[in-house]
Amino acid sequence: MPDSLAPHFHRDDGPTFSVVVPAFNEAEGLTAFHTRLAAAMAPLGAWEVIYVDDGSTDATRDVVDYLRRDDPRIALVSLSRNFGKEIATTAGLDHARGEAAIVIDADLQDPPEVIPRLVAAWRQGFDMVCARRRGRPGETALKRLTARAFYRLMRNAGSVRLPEDTGDFRLMSRRVVDAVRQLREQHRFMKGLFAWVGFPTTTILYDREPRAMGGTKWNYWKLWNFALEGITSFTVMPLKIATYLGLAVAVLAAIYGIQVIVKPLLFGNPVAGYPSLMTVILFLGGIQLTTLGIIGEYLGRIFNETKQRPLYLVERFHPSRARVEAGE
Ligand code: UDP
Ligand code: MG
Numbered sequence: 001m002p003d004s005l006a007p008h009f010h011r012d013d014g015p016t017f018s019v020v021v022p023a024f025n026e027a028e029g030l031t032a033f034h035t036r037l038a039a040a041m042a043p044l045g046a047w048e049v050i051y052v053d054d055g056s057t058d059a060t061r062d063v064v065d066y067l068r069r070d071d072p073r074i075a076l077v078s079l080s081r082n083f084g085k086e087i088a089t090t091a092g093l094d095h096a097r098g099e100a101a102i103v104i105d106a107d108l109q110d111p112p113e114v115i116p117r118l119v120a121a122w123r124q125g126f127d128m129v130c131a132r133r134r135g136r137p138g139e140t141a142l143k144r145l146t147a148r149a150f151y152r153l154m155r156n157a158g159s160v161r162l163p164e165d166t167g168d169f170r171l172m173s174r175r176v177v178d179a180v181r182q183l184r185e186q187h188r189f190m191k192g193l194f195a196w197v198g199f200p201t202t203t204i205l206y207d208r209e210p211r212a213m214g215g216t217k218w219n220y221w222k223l224w225n226f227a228l229e230g231i232t233s234f235t236v237m238p239l240k241i242a243t244y245l246g247l248a249v250a251v252l253a254a255i256y257g258i259q260v261i262v263k264p265l266l267f268g269n270p271v272a273g274y275p276s277l278m279t280v281i282l283f284l285g286g287i288q289l290t291t292l293g294i295i296g297e298y299l300g301r302i303f304n305e306t307k308q309r310p311l312y313l314v315e316r317f318h319p320s321r322a323r324v325e326a327g328e
Pocket of ligand 1: 083104106
């Protein structure tokens, strides 16, 4: 295990909680977020917050720098470019020192006021406390429908059970954080990775708020790719489907072939069959290309994993000042 992945051990001078906040172009709302977070964390004991600036092109980093002046509990990890939320979250977890880590979005869709309830469940002995949203306000019927279909598919095909309507908003104990940090795959479907590590898990319900400001960075194409990531990361079912589809077509082709041979023997051979020939060629061509595409999806991922590149590069890291003063 490389040194950077060695488990952290809690030290008396470290914070109890590390709040990990991936932030991409969130300058507008970050101050409001931090105020609400600080208010929610105040009664819970020692804590730090790690803002991961995921290559923002706005003033996100300056806002964090500004907040750091007054608040020694703030750490800033600035990534060298935009790596995406999954990797930004991973970078935050890599820099978290707390006995428990809380992952929360910067856009106030995950209300910080829910954190004390996550902590209460953790104190009862759960290693992973997921926050499950009660409804999906502000989302279209189509998005809700596709989300439901995706969860059903993953439940039937996947080897891990994904909790439904649960995002990355959750609390993890130190041993879960250390377990997740060992999973260094490039294609990171975080919900799946969180589910994969296991450990005693519980769920609490909360009302997800509509985005406070700015816009979501999701569109249907991105969501489709996100779903593909989830499926290919956790099941080889599509490859199996390709196999059985191929078998089924072969059986049908054999039956049809017999008919093609027998019919002219019994009834003579008026030359015909252009439409059926065309149909079969196009049908088989379609199936072959789709199957190749499925293989390609997996092959591309194997290619990306074999390069063994680091997950992210840190451009700048400012630890929380409480940590600097403790002599690190
Ligand atoms: N985010 C990030 N990198 C990205 C995209 C998003 O760190 O490339 C952060 C973003 O700043 C926010 C969180 O991930 O804190 C969730 O993003 P968003 O609100 O766009 O997603 P949604 O809530 O619609 O799922
Ligand atoms: Mg959001």
